[in-house]
Amino acid sequence: MRAQEIPEPWLRDKLTDVPVVLRAVLHALELAAEDVARWCGHLTDHELNARPAGIAPVAFHLRHISRSIDRLLTYAENRELTSEQLVGLKTELDPGGTRGELFAEFGGVMARSAERIRAFIPTRLEEVRYVGKRKLPTTVGGLLVHVADHTQRHVGQAVTTAKIVTAQST
Numbered sequence: 001m002r003a004q005e006i007p008e009p010w011l012r013d014k015l016t017d018v019p020v021v022l023r024a025v026l027h028a029l030e031l032a033a034e035d036v037a038r039w040c041g042h043l044t045d046h047e048l049n050a051r052p053a054g055i056a057p058v059a060f061h062l063r064h065i066s067r068s069i070d071r072l073l074t075y076a077e078n079r080e081l082t083s084e085q086l087v088g089l090k091t092e093l094d095p096g097g098t099r100g101e102l103f104a105e106f107g108g109v110m111a112r113s114a115e116r117i118r119a120f121i122p123t124r125l126e127e128v129r130y131v132g133k134r135k136l137p138t139t140v141g142g143l144l145v146h147v148a149d150h151t152q153r154h155v156g157q158a159v160t161t162a163k164i165v166t167a168q169s170t
Contacts, residue, residue, distance in 0.1 A: 003135035009034070019122040021141065026117055029069075032155045033110050036062065039159040045099050046154035047165045056093075058165070062102045063092045065151055068107040072150070074114045075131050076143040117144065 006012075015023045040048070040058050048059045067088045072078040076079055081089075125141030138146075 002080060018118060021122060021125060021144065022117055022120060025144045025148045026114055028152055029110060029113060029117075032065070032151045033107075034158055035155050036065075036106065040162045041103070043099070043162055043165065045097075047162075047169065048099060048102060048163045049095060049097065050078050050161075050168075052161065052164045052168060055161060056157070057095075058158045059095075059097045059102055060093055060153045061161070063088075065158075066105045067092055068150060068154075069109055069113050069147055072131075072143050072147045073113060075138075076120070076140050076147075077116070077127050078127075087161065108164045113147075117147075120144065162166050 008027070010024065010027040014030075015026055018026060033109055040062070043058060048062075049057045051057050066087070071081060071085055071089065074085065120140060125139060125144070127140050127145055129138055129140055130136065131143070
């Protein structure tokens with residue numbers, strides 16, 4: 001099969017040792033990593049930071065995906081955000097970032113996230129957790145599903161931006 005004919009991760013009968021809800025989140029992150037590699041992996045530093053029509057650059061989406069996954073999992077683990085995470089939140093929109101830095105951060109978070117997600121106990125997904133300064137209530141399961149949902153949303157935006165940037169370069 002050619003790369004574009006490979007079924008999405010959830011159709012590959014993978015991760016069968018992982019409980020179904022956690023598996024779905026892991027599959028969403030696998031797909032995100034594959035899509036980022038396929039559609040954004042070839043971009044230059046300039047293209048990663050380009051803002052066609054003033055929209056957010058691919059670099060922002062890669063940073064935001066990485067850092068928001070880390071923050072959401074921290075909340076799911078019933079921990080407070082660190083000062084480093086708060087600084088990261090405030091600098092996601094900062095311009096710049098090299099290809100190497102962006103993909104190293106993204107890849108590292110994806111690898112660590114898989115380990116963190118596997119550590120959750122499925123029977124505890126209904127446990128209450130609190131998000132942000134306002135301590136908005138949710139559950140462990142809600143946070144994990146949002147990790148998948150939010151990641152996919154920003155990958156879609158990154159891929160669309162990458163396609164526009166690539167079309168403008170040719």
